[in-house]
Amino acid sequence: MRGAEGPVVMKIGGSLEGCVPELAETLRESPRPVLVVPGGGRFADAVRGLPVSDDAAHWSAIAAMDQYGWYIADHGLPASTRLRRPQETTVLLPYCAMRRHDALLHTWDVTSDTIAAWVAHLLDLDLVLVKSVDGISRDGALLSRVSAPCTTDAVDPCLIRYVLGHGVRTVLINGRAPHRVRRFLNRQPVPSTVIDTRF
Numbered sequence: 052m053r054g055a056e057g058p059v060v061m062k063i064g065g066s067l068e069g070c071v072p073e074l075a076e077t078l079r080e081s082p083r084p085v086l087v088v089p090g091g092g093r094f095a096d097a098v099r100g101l102p103v104s105d106d107a108a109h110w111s112a113i114a115a116m117d118q119y120g121w122y123i124a125d126h127g128l129p130a131s132t133r134l135r136r137p138q139e140t141t142v143l144l145p146y147c148a149m150r151r152h153d154a155l156l157h158t159w160d161v162t163s164d165t166i167a168a169w170v171a172h173l174l175d176l177d178l179v180l181v182k183s184v185d186g187i188s189r190d191g192a193l194l195s196r197v198s199a200p201c202t203t204d205a206v207d208p209c210l211i212r213y214v215l216g217h218g219v220r221t222v223l224i225n226g227r228a229p230h231r232v233r234r235f236l237n238r239q240p241v242p243s244t245v246i247d248t249r250f
Contacts, residue, residue, distance in 0.1 A: 058084040058137050061179040062167035063226065065092020065119055073229040074181070075126035081236045084137040086176070087128065088145065088167035089120035099159070109157035110150075116163055117144045136174050143170065155209075162207040172217045179235065180206065181226035186244030197246045205244075214246050221246040 063074060067090075078085055091098075094115035098108055124130035124142040131141050134148040145166060154169055155161045164180060171178035187194045187205045200212045205223060214221045223244045224231050231241040 056083055058086060058176055059179055060088060060167055060171040060174065060176045061085045061181055062088040062163055063090060063123060064180070064182045065090035065095065065163070066183040067181065067226045068092055068119075068122070070226055070229060071123055072126055074226055074232060075123060075128055077229055077233045077236070078140050079127055080233075081140055083236060085140040085236070086137040086170070086174070087120070087123060087140070087142045088163060088170055089116045089123055089142065090163040091115040092119050094118040095163075105157045108159070109161075110146075112162075113146050113149050113166070116166070117146045120144045134170065134173065136176065145170070160208040164207040164210040165213050168210060168214050168217070168219050168221065171219045171221075172214075178214065178219050178221040180210075180221060180223045181232060182206075182223055183225065183227055184223070185225045185242045186223040187246075193242060194244050197244060198248045211246055215248060218248075 067074065078087065091112050095112045098111040098115055101108065103111070120130060120142045129141050130144055132144045132147040134143070149166065155165060167180065168178055182205065184205050185193050187197055187203045197211065200215065224235055224241055226232060234241050
């Protein structure tokens, strides 16, 4: 990843709610500033069952990211609505910024994965997707690198095409093993999948 000492955007998946206390501790100790983009988790899942339009679902799901963001921030991290490179590790509450820019399609194919990629692209930072899986797998084997669009349920349907099209260097790591996040932030190798064309 470029700028190994500089800031990075890190999306923390909603499925990792139970891991947040340990992940937050890791982030508080990070040697580099991290801009945390929250997933939607159970807050967004509540929106999925509502009989509402695509527009209403889109904005409600982004509001759900703010809710999860407050949960993450409650574990000793500052929260902000400002879309800027972090000077210290900060949780981004994305709703206001997304309302100002409205840059992505209003569809369930665009989730917090692609929203985090959009943030990373806008700020010219690398993206770390912290998920409940080791990375992207094919036929049961973890792919160390992806340089072309592929079908996977590890990320949302728009993510890979977006990051490849916009030059956002991206890595997926497993947040259910929080020590991997710590190792990554300290520039140590961890099982992962890198999505990038610049190898």
